[in-house]
Amino acid sequence: MINNSSKEIKDRIRYGSINLEYHIKRSKRIKTSELIVDSDRIEVRTPLNKSLEDTRNIILDKADWILKKQKEYQETIPEIIVPTFEENSTVPYLGKNYRLKINKKQPINTIGFMDGEFVADITNSDVNENAKSQARELYEGWLRRIAYPILETKTKIYALKLGANAQNISIKSSSKSRWASLTKTDSINFNMHLMKAPQEVIDYIILHEVCHLKVKGHSHHYWDLVYRYMPDYQEKINWLNVNGKVLIGSDKITSEPQYQCQCDK
């Protein structure tokens, strides 16, 4: 059903024997239509003046590609394992799953990463659930601490390459936030959970935001700029489409940098 009073609407279109349900987001800030495909969601972002027919044509033109991509995402097993924080389970860091060792009844709460494994020392571990939540807290605190210097250095490197100027970076840890976003004052917010992704995926997210310092929005001009510095950026987007939800440990996120392609009819 279409409700024209809302800027975000749901539409359904018949393609052969399939009913394609998709979301339309209209905004005056969007200059070029974009198609975003996740494993279980299709979204078209369009300028305010796009007609419903135009939007439907975008979906119909790309229907085969959309269905192929969704099948691919659904069939690909994520590389990242969602941590359970049980003893000898794994926790992700920079695209790999590392063993987590938990030492109970230690004098202080602390975590370290050495020789390819995380070792968490925890004080109060009488109840197993308590031990798990303490290990999670230590691990996430560690990720947040390690994130800042790594992301700051890499952001500076990309900013220098592009002749852009990022004012500041900050680390957020909300499971509902995006991988990264650019503020109105040219500061970049990064999602802490990004530190679970491989380095080259992190690089893509940084490049994505640094390119926005030069070009706002996702025009062809924008994607040309991304391509110039990372010709295989689509592979990183694909990785995020398969693993992104696992990194967050939630299916709520629809991250901005998951854009699959953009098209303007």
Ligand SMILES: [Zn+2]
């Ligand atoms: Zn963007």
